[in-house]
Amino acid sequence: MSKRRTERLLSIVVLLLSARRYLTAEEIRRAVIGYPEQDAAFKRTFERDKDELRELGIPLETGTPGLFDDEVGYRIPRQDYELPDIHLTADEAAVLGIAARVWRSAELSGAAFGAMLKLTAASSGPGPADGDDEAAPAAPGIVPRLTTQEPAFGPLWEAVRDRRPVTFSYLASGRAAASQRELEPWGVVSRRGHWYVAGHDRAARPPGTRVFRMSRISGPVKMAGQAGTVAVPPGTDVRELVKDWGTTRDRDDARPATLMVRAGAGLGLRRPPARTEPSARKPGWDLVTTRFADLTWFAQYVASFGPDAEVTDPPDLRDAVIACLKGVLST
């Protein structure tokens, strides 16, 4: 941290916010204390300062200072700088306070905290930064958390934000070796505690829309193009793309299955839409009728109930359960 640099940046903000016209680099140099004497060094430092201010979201506008002057000048328009008025009720401030504490993420905790400070600064009453989770009157005792532990999250979030294509190496489920991907990322989505990235995969054959689980990305995520070069197709809903990733249970091609399930056991198998009736043939057992789409997945699930469940139909499902159980004994 450089105290002098912070001081210099603050001076520029104050100066350009109060200016009634565009100020040239030379005028800024004269007014702000702490710039290097040497011209080349000043230029470099001033460029860095401008980048830093823009990164913070400060609207640094360029224009020409006078009618007969074509030298570029700078100013910060107040109406673009200031947070618009926002009035929050106590309940709303409390909910916002909970929302700001949701992130447990190197990338977004700071952003949420920064936003909350600005909103608190804007209100004269208690703001969202005051109080804590438990004290929130609108939502007592609710503690939500979003974590981003996947190392790929940081670069992918930046790529989405800056609309830049990326490359990474991906180990797909059931594959022994990783493959190289070239993705135009459209968005990042959290589902059931895992983060995913969705977008257009240029390396896929044929290229198309793909979803990747971040925990399966191996090695670094590299930027593979300039900012602003990714176009998200209009109407894209990244939540919809990720929603059904890896699940097959609700597919249209589901088939019926009948099982014998020991009375009082196999609760997971009896969940709706399954139907249950006591078995006439085998006392102490129930006949459960259900549907499945993914044969392997469902066979393994039935196998997990061990001697409490038996598939009676269809035969290929029955065989798959037998194969799975024999597999256990073969290891």
Added chain:
Amino acid sequence: MTGTARMVTSGERLRRLLALVPYVISRKSVSLKETAATFGLTERELIDDLNLAWCMELNGPQPYCPIDLSYEGGEIVVSQAEAIDRPLRLAADEASALLVALRMLGDVGGGDAAVVDSVIEKLGAAAGGTAGGGQLDRQVAVVTVADASGHAATLTQALADGRRVHLRYYVPGRDEATERDVDPMRLLMAEGRTYLEGWCRRAEGVRLFRLDRVLDLAVLDVPARVPDDAAPVDVDAGLFRPSPSDVTVVLRVSTTARWVTESYPCESVTEIDGEPGWLLVSLRTPDTGWVRRLALRLGDAARVESPARLVAEVRATAKAALTLYE
């Protein structure tokens, strides 16, 4: 909260200063203590920030100090800071971070839906002209499992009213439904799921109940009585921490079943030398029932290595299951 122990960059510090000055101005005067707490700073750090703003000079062309403030007697007053008397508008990632979190809160049914909606609307309006495009928050999203049961809403109400609840709760490790009375403490939404944290009167301890495993829920006409020494879970340290009484289980897992390492908290995952395609996974659990069921479903893609008792149990269960098909 910002992690004051680490170094902050000049940019981050500037961002803080640009919020600090309007924060004091909108309150007319505010104590060092309260301000430090709000900004997640020590009083020393806060004073450094205030001094920096106060000492800042511009040449106009004579040197002058555009910001005037004092903190005598521990009360901060800003008497002059015209240019930066309002906070800077929200940056794109700041607005998205909040909007994404708010939408998640709304989706999971925690809190008052009308309040959540109105905050989203106000925040969206305030962030409308945000640099970087207003659609960014739509590109970061959280898919939540729809609370079709309405349990989250019922429990929110029970928490607000301080009432005991009765649960019929599914324990998949033992494949059984259990009946319990629970004094609710909090609703936790973490690791992609919603949990009720409460004092379980059957276990006489703090327990977490996954809402999607609650088969039936009834609010009782009895006030909740959580013992004073009931210690809530430290959410930020992870919901499931191994306890000394846990059993260590070692599994050999094929890389084709790598999902296992992503779905369960593992102590270690290592590749096995000389056996490409296999991983050695170690995990700790208070109840090996679910590991037995996991081993059954993994077939030849996994093998329990230890403890020996569990190895025998898995084989015996698989044999017993196969007799059904003879």
